[in-house]
Amino acid sequence: MSQQNVNTTASESKESSGEKTVSAQLAQAGQRLTFFEDFIGHLAPKAPRLLTHWMRSHCKDYAGGYWEYFSTSNGACFAVPGFEGKKHFQILFRGFSAEMSAEAAGVSAMLTVLKCLAWQTWSENGNDPLIGKLNHLESALWEYALTLDEKRVICLAVA
Helix, strand or coil: CCCCCCCCCCCHHHHHCCCCCCCEEECCHHHHHHHHHHHHHHHCCHHHHHHHHHHHHHCCCCCCCCEEEEEECCCCEEEEECCCCEEEEEEHHHCEEEEEEHHHHHHHHHHHHHHHHHHHHHHHCCCCCHHHHHHHHHHHHHHHHCCCCCHHHHHHHHC
């Protein structure tokens, strides 16, 4: 297992301009079993399956593997698949075809999973307070995504 190259520090230019920065912290091994539960409660078992499904659906070269879990300084979470370099992704119904790093792919997948879980929860019970939490997590993850060098490709893959 190798640690992924993830944007874990804020850029100096943003700090010096007074702009709010968002960073990511790797979850420790002891946090992995309850990582998603801490963020999305009873929906936690669905997250790894949906993340893997997103990767397999959109990346022909994805063969599975270990994912690293990250939390962000603004309260979001995401997972990064275990591959080095960039892989090619296609989302046909969006007309999307591009290379992405593991971090960009993981953030894109998590943004999609959060939206999917929010819609599923709403369809089952439109008054479930978890919907607001899922929407907040998605907004916070977008805030993090927009700090990344690959923000454009993430936007094209997800939005």
